[in-house]
Amino acid sequence: MLQPGPLPAGQAERNFLAPAGANAAVLGNCRSQPAQTKASLDGVALNQGREVVHDSDGEEVFLCPVCRLPVDNCEQVQHGNEVILVHGECKAQLILTAAKKEEEAHARKDRAKKKAHREKYGIGWTLQRSAPSGRTLASLPLGLPALEGMCGVALQRGSGSVQLVHPSDPSACVNLEYLAIAIQVRRSEGREPLFSLDPDYGAMGGSGDRDSCWQRKRFEPEWLGRTSLGEVLFQADYHLKELSMGEHAQPITGMKSCFDMFREDGSTGHHGGWIAREWFVVRGAEMCLSDGNVLSPRVHMGVEARELVDGPGGVEDARLTSPDHPLVRYAEAFTHYFDLIAERKSVVHELREVAKACLVAKYLVESDAHLEDCWLSWANDACAGKAEPCVEIPQLWNERRYHQVRLLDGKMMDSPNGVVGDHDVCGVYGGVEMSLDRIELANLMVSAKKSLVVSATIPTEARAPQGVDLNLDKFCMSAPVADAGQDAGTWRGLDFVGASFWTAVDTDDGPLRKDERQFLSGVFHPRLSDRREDGDLFLPPSTDAALVHRLRELIGEEDAMRQRRLDHFRSTSFLTSDPGPLFPVSWAPSSEISQQGQAGSSHVLVSRSKSLQPRPDYFADAPRLLRSTDPSFDKSTEDGTRFRIYQISSLEVRTTQDHDGEESVCAVYSSITASSKGCQDSIAETERISKAKLYVERAGSSTATAGHQEWALGKPPPHKRFFTVLETVCGHHVLIELLDDGKIRWSANPRDLETRGSLARVVRVSGCHGVTVGDMMEHRGKQAQLLGGFFSPSRSKRVAQGAYDRASSA
Numbered sequence: 001m002l003q004p005g006p007l008p009a010g011q012a013e014r015n016f017l018a019p020a021g022a023n024a025a026v027l028g029n030c031r032s033q034p035a036q037t038k039a040s041l042d043g044v045a046l047n048q049g050r051e052v053v054h055d056s057d058g059e060e061v062f063l064c065p066v067c068r069l070p071v072d073n074c075e076q077v078q079h080g081n082e083v084i085l086v087h088g089e090c091k092a093q094l095i096l097t098a099a100k101k102e103e104e105a106h107a108r109k110d111r112a113k114k115k116a117h118r119e120k121y122g123i124g125w126t127l128q129r130s131a132p133s134g135r136t137l138a139s140l141p142l143g144l145p146a147l148e149g150m151c152g153v154a155l156q157r158g159s160g161s162v163q164l165v166h167p168s169d170p171s172a173c174v175n176l177e178y179l180a181i182a183i184q185v186r187r188s189e190g191r192e193p194l195f196s197l198d199p200d201y202g203a204m205g206g207s208g209d210r211d212s213c214w215q216r217k218r219f220e221p222e223w224l225g226r227t228s229l230g231e232v233l234f235q236a237d238y239h240l241k242e243l244s245m246g247e248h249a250q251p252i253t254g255m256k257s258c259f260d261m262f263r264e265d266g267s268t269g270h271h272g273g274w275i276a277r278e279w280f281v282v283r284g285a286e287m288c289l290s291d292g293n294v295l296s297p298r299v300h301m302g303v304e305a306r307e308l309v310d311g312p313g314g315v316e317d318a319r320l321t322s323p324d325h326p327l328v329r330y331a332e333a334f335t336h337y338f339d340l341i342a343e344r345k346s347v348v349h350e351l352r353e354v355a356k357a358c359l360v361a362k363y364l365v366e367s368d369a370h371l372e373d374c375w376l377s378w379a380n381d382a383c384a385g386k387a388e389p390c391v392e393i394p395q396l397w398n399e400r401r402y403h404q405v406r407l408l409d410g411k412m413m414d415s416p417n418g419v420v421g422d423h424d425v426c427g428v429y430g431g432v433e434m435s436l437d438r439i440e441l442a443n444l445m446v447s448a449k450k451s452l453v454v455s456a457t458i459p460t461e462a463r464a465p466q467g468v469d470l471n472l473d474k475f476c477m478s479a480p481v482a483d484a485g486q487d488a489g490t491w492r493g494l495d496f497v498g499a500s501f502w503t504a505v506d507t508d509d510g511p512l513r514k515d516e517r518q519f520l521s522g523v524f525h526p527r528l529s530d531r532r533e534d535g536d537l538f539l540p541p542s543t544d545a546a547l548v549h550r551l552r553e554l555i556g557e558e559d560a561m562r563q564r565r566l567d568h569f570r571s572t573s574f575l576t577s578d579p580g581p582l583f584p585v586s587w588a589p590s591s592e593i594s595q596q597g598q599a600g601s602s603h604v605l606v607s608r609s610k611s612l613q614p615r616p617d618y619f620a621d622a623p624r625l626l627r628s629t630d631p632s633f634d635k636s637t638e639d640g641t642r643f644r645i646y647q648i649s650s651l652e653v654r655t656t657q658d659h660d661g662e663e664s665v666c667a668v669y670s671s672i673t674a675s676s677k678g679c680q681d682s683i684a685e686t687e688r689i690s691k692a693k694l695y696v697e698r699a700g701s702s703t704a705t706a707g708h709q710e711w712a713l714g715k716p717p718p719h720k721r722f723f724t725v726l727e728t729v730c731g732h733h734v735l736i737e738l739l740d741d742g743k744i745r746w747s748a749n750p751r752d753l754e755t756r757g758s759l760a761r762v763v764r765v766s767g768c769h770g771v772t773v774g775d776m777m778e779h780r781g782k783q784a785q786l787l788g789g790f791f792s793p794s795r796s797k798r799v800a801q802g803a804y805d806r807a808s809s810a
Contacts (some may be wrong), residue, residue: 018499276308
C-alpha cells in the first residue's frame with residue numbers, strides 16, 4: 001500500500017546540477033531525515049535502486065529509479081528499508097499502479113464471494129431448472145385432459161365450467177401450475193401472492209459492515225416459498241436488483257444501471273451512501289375474450305423505487321425521494337422498456353406469466369366459475385415434500401473505486417499522499433407488487449396506471465411490499481369483452497413453440513417473412529437476450545398489433561442509440577480518456593493523474609492536445625495496415641459492438657465490429673501536434689514573471705506516451721532535453737529551450753505546452769519577483785551570442801538552467 005508523503009524540511013531548493021560533493025551531501029541529507037509519511041514501492045519493479053551518473057559536463061546527477069531522468073524537486077517513497085527519491089509524476093504513476101492492483105484483487109475477491117453466495121443460496125434463474133410442470137403439461141393433475149404445447153383457458157358460458165384449449169395467439173397461453181397456485185391463494189387469502197425481500201433491521205445501516213447485512217425473504221402466504229411461483233417471484237426480484245446495481249450487462253442498448261448513473265453524475269455528495277428499495281408493479285390489466293371464449297389476460301408492468309432512511313423502528317421510506325435519484329431514474333427506464341425486457345430476459349418473462357395467471361385466477365374466482373377439485377389441490381401437491389426455502393440471503397452489494405492523484409508543479413496535493421479516492425457502496429431492497437385491486441374488469445380495456453409515489457412513510461409493522469405484490473383487488477373483472485385486436489405477425493400456433501421458433505428465425509427460406517425475421521432477431525438480440533436457453537419451454541411473443549408496434553418502437557430507439565454512438569466515435573470529439581455519456585461508464589478510467597495549474601487547464605488530457613485531420617485517402621489501405629498492429633483502445637458495449645483505435649505512426653485508425661459481423665474502418669485521421677502550427681502570441685515586455693519551472697524530458701518525447709517507460713538494467717540513461725517555462729502575472733507562458741539546430745527557441749503561449757508538460761518531469765520550481773519579459777528576452781540574446789550553432793544535451797541543460805536562474809535570481 002502506497003503511503004506517499006512530503007519531502008523533509010529544507011529539501012525543496014536542492015540543485016541536481018550541483019558539484020559532486022554537494023550532490024552527495026544532498027543524498028545523505030535525504031537519508032538521514034525521517035519522512036513524515038512514505039510511499040512503499042514493495043512489489044513494484046524498479047530499474048535499479050539509487051543511481052548517480054555523470055552527465056556530459058562531468059557533473060554528477062541523481063537519477064529517478066523509475067524513469068531514469070534527473071531528479072531534484074522530488075518525492076519520497078519507501079523501497080524495502082530504503083527511502084529513495086522519485087519525481088512527483090513518477091510517484092503518481094506508482095500510486096495509481098498500486099491502487100489498480102489493489103482494486104483488481106478486491107474485485108476478484110468480491111466475484112468469488114458473490115459466486116459462492118449464488119451457489120449456496122440458490123440465486124440465479126434458468127427456466128429449464130425452475131420450470132413448473134404446468135408449462136409443458138406433461139404431468140397434469142388427475143381430472144384435467146392431457147394437452148401438449150401451449151394451453152389456454154376457456155370459460156363455458158352458462159355452465160361456468162373451465163376448459164383447456166389450444167390458443168392460436170401466445171398471449172392467451174397460461175401456465176396451469178401458476179394458475180392453480182394463484183387460485184388457491186385468491187380463495188384462501190382473498191388476494192394475490194406477495195413476495196418481499198426485506199432488510200434485516202437488526203443489522204442494517206448505511207455504515208454497517210456489509211458482511212453482517214442480510215435480507216429476508218417474505219412470502220405471503222408462507223407456503224408460497226416452496227412453490228414454483230414463489231421461486232419466480234424471488235428470482236425476478238433479485239435479478240432486478242442485480243441489473244440495477246450493474247452486476248449484469250443491461251438488456252437494452254444504451255441503458256445504464258443506477259450505479260452508472262450515480263458515478264456519471266458525480267453524485268457522491270448528493271446521494272452518497274444511499275440505500276433504496278425497488279419493486280415490480282402491475283400498472284394496468286385487462287381481460288379479453290378471443291375466439292372460442294378463450295380468456296386472454298394482458299398485464300402492463302413496471303418498476304417503482306423509493307429511497308430508504310434509518311427510522312425509529314428500522315429502515316423506512318424517506319419522506320421525499322428526489323425524481324433524479326439514480327434508482328428512481330433506473331426504475332423509469334426499466335418501465336419504459338419493460339415490454340422489450342420481458343421478451344429478452346427469461347425470468348422477467350416468467351414473472352409476467354405469473355401476473356397473467358393471477359389475472360385469470362382473479363377473474364375465475366370473481367365470476368364464480370366452476371373449478372374442479374384438482375385445481376384446488378394442485379397447489380398443495382406442488383409444494384408437498386419440498387424442503388423449506390432458505391429464508392435469509394446476504395445483502396447484494398456493488399463497489400466501484402475511483403482514484404485521482406493531483407499534482408501541482410510536480411508535487412502531491414490535497415491529502416497527505418496526494419490521492420483523492422472514493423468508493424461507493426449502494427444497497428437495494430424490494431420485490432414485486434402486482435396489485436390488481438384497483439382494476440375494474442367489468443370492462444375490457446380498463447387501464448388504471450399508478451403514478452410514481454415519491455412521498456411516503458411506511459412503518460415497519462405496515463409490511464409494505466419490498467418486492468413482489470400481485471394484489472389485483474383494485475381491478476374488477478366481472479365481464480370481459482371481445483378481443484378486437486389485429487394480428488401483426490405470422491408466428492402463431494404450435495409450429496412456433498420451443499426450438500421450432502428459432503429454426504424459423506434463423507432460416508432464410510422458412511415460414512417467416514424477411515422483415516419478420518429481422519424484427520424478431522432484433523427483439524431476441526443474442527447479446528441482450530437469454531431466451532434461447534429456454535429450449536423447448538420457449539413461448540414466442542404475442543402477435544397483437546399493439547404489442548408488436550410497441551416493440552418496433554423500442555428497437556428503433558436502440559438503433560438510434562447505436563447510430564449516435566457510431567457518429568460520436570468516428571468524430572474528432574471522441575476521447576478515450578473521456579468517452580462521454582453515450583458509452584458505458586466503465587469505459588472511463590478508474591484512476592487518473594490531474595495536473596493542477598497547467599496552462600489552459602487544470603485537468604490534463606493528452607488526447608486533447610492533438611489536432612486530428614481526416615484522411616479518407618487511407619481508407620483503402622487501412623485494413624492492410626491493421627494486420628500487424630494491436631489496438632491501443634479496445635472496448636465493447638452491452639450489445640457486443642466493439643470499438644477499436646489503432647495508432648500507426650501519425651495515423652489513427654478507428655474501427656467498429658458488430659457482435660456477429662466483421663471489423664470495418666469507420667474513420668482515419670492523421671495526428672498533428674499543435675506545435676507544428678507555430679502559434680505565437682505577443683506578450684508585453686513590461687509584463688512581470690511570476691513563476692519559473694525547469695523541465696527535463698527524453699529527447700523526442702513530445703510524441704511519447706504519457707506513462708513512464710521502464711529502462712533495462714545496466715543500459716545508459718536516455719538522451720535528455722531541458723526546457724524552462726516562465727509564467728507571467730497575466731497568465732501568459734513562455735517556453736525557452738535549445739533546438740536541434742543550435743538556436744534558442746522563444747515561444748510565447750505555445751499550443752503544445754500542455755502536452756509537453758504532462759510528458760516531461762518537473763526538476764524544480766521557483767517563484768519570481770521583479771523580473772520582466774523584457775529582461776528574459778535580453779538574457780536570451782546574450783545566451784545566443786555565447787553558444788555556438790549546434791545542439792548537445794549539456795548545452796540544452798545550460799540554456800534551460802540559465803533561463804531558470806535568471807528568472808528566479810531577483
